[in-house]
Amino acid sequence: MKKTPAPPFSGYQKTVVAMLAFLQFAVILDFMLMSPLGAVIMPDLHIGPAQFGLVVSAYAFSAGVSGLLTAGFADRYDRKKLLLFFYTGFILGTVWCGLATTFESLLAARVFTGLFGGVIGSIVLAISTDLFPPQMRGRVMGLIQTAFAASQVLGIPVGIYLSNQWNWHVPFLAMAVFGLIGGLLVAWKLQPVNAHLGLPQEHSPFMHLFHTVTEKRYLLAFCITALLTTGGFMLMPFSSAFIVNNMGIDLHHLPTVYLVTGLCTIFIGPLIGRAADAIGKFRVFLFGTALSIAMVLFYTHLGHTPLWMLVVINSVMFVGIFSRMIPFQAISSTVPAQSQRGSYNAISASIQQMAGGVASVAAGHIVSQGADGRLLHFDTVGYVVVATSLVATTLLWRLQRDLPAATPRPQAAA
Known part of the structure; x- marks a missing residue:
């Protein structure tokens, strides 16, 4: 059956996508900066x-807890107001990170930042789902996810440069100032997102949360989220050390690797989104897997690898991940x-963060460091990532097969 061409974005929709992508960029960069600055x-x-490692995982675990605490009331407020509340806390937490001078203060700052920053992604997804029909969401997700690539192209190299020029505090303070501009733009340009408030809701936030976590298909989607997240978080914390110590790449060439990989994914992300809308989302997922x-x-x-070859391999790998x-x-x-979109996305984000924290800890127990600095058993991490990918693909096939059959009915007001 021939697919109906997806409608073009309106002017306001383009503005919304740009703003949401910017917020994603700020939140992702805050998390990703920690590893290269380590x-x-x-x-x-x-x-x-x-x-x-505790400082890195503290953000993930606090973000996971925050997602669960938020899920019960995520659908009870205008999503714009909810977004601005948590984004304000995130900016304050980023400033705190920049001012931290001890391990204890940095750890506390990461916990605080995670409590607010960990929920923003779920609100962004809820807003994009509310404002865009299904036939446009592949393109929307493709554009929003370019924030990840942009953080590699712009954020990480600039962050490393600022750290080298001054100290590691400066990138966080600069990011807070930059992020504040985006928050003010959202407050000015984004219209209220409150259509869901006219739908039936439980009086009890706990029952709203309960109905969300006990819906069968939601649980299946949550499992897939956890499995896909596990793969990325097992590789990411040790990638820079593996590149330097095992591949023999000079530390000063790391920004080049991030830059080229990010440019590649910025270009390919929107194309993947269009392909998902045009030829089928599950088909594109299979290709990416x-x-x-x-x-x-x-x-x-x-083992020892030339810089140009590493850049090509890393770029192709990220194309697969984004696909x-x-x-x-x-x-x-x-x-x-x-x-239930707010609570569903909040729980999904919570599971994503917690799975990431567990994956980082698990990878830390698998990987060890030899006397010469080389990482040992990194190949075992690769096998675990492959296993989680295969299980996730099987579960997603089952989930998407059942999607047209029915949609979960919102619970009636108690």
Whole structure:
């Protein structure tokens, strides 16, 4: 059956997508900056890898807790007001990170930032689902997810440069100022997002949360989210160390790797979104899964590698990752009822953060460091990532197969 061409974006819709992508950029960059700055933060605060790992995972775990606490009332407020509330807390937390001078203060700052920043992504997804019909969501998710690539192209190299020029505090303070501009733009330009408030709601936030976590298809989607997140979070914390110590790439060339990979994904992200809308989201997901599995197995077995080859391998691997991430988010956006989108996305974000924290800890127990600095057993991490990808693909096939049959009915007001 021939697919109906997706309608073009209106002027306001283009503005909304740009603003949501900017917020995603700020939140993702805040999280991603920690890993490349670790080489500077650890000696400055006199902490070891275990303590630094705790700082990184503290954000993920606090964000996970925040998502669960938010889920009960996420659908009871105008999504614009909810977004601005949590984004304000996120900016304050980022300032706190920039002012931290001890391990304890940085740890507390990361916990605080996670409590607010961890919910923003779920609100962004709820808003994009409310404002865009299903036939446009592949493109929307593709554009919003370019924030991840933009954080690599613009954020990480600039953050490393600022840290090298001054100190590691400056990137966080600069990001807070930059992020504040985006928050003011959202407050000015984004219209209220409150259509869901006219739908039936439970009087009890607890029952609203209960009905969300006990819906069968929601649980299936949550499992897929956890599995896909596990793969990324097992690789990411140790990638820079693997590149430097195992591949023999000079530390000063890391920004080049991030820059080229990010440029590639910025270009490919919107194309993946269009392909998902045009030829089918699950088909694109299958392509992305096959490509990412092949590249992860290749990447985790590399030894000394020329810089140009690493850039190509890393770029292709991220194309595979994005080719499954974007269509999955588009499929996931069709799962919840409108009156439960806020709670569904909040729980999904919570599971994503917690799964990421667990995955980082698990990878830390798998990987060890040899006397020469080389990482050992990184190939085992690759095998685990492949296994989670295969299970996630099977579950998503089952989920998307049942999607046209019925949509969950919103619970009647108690």
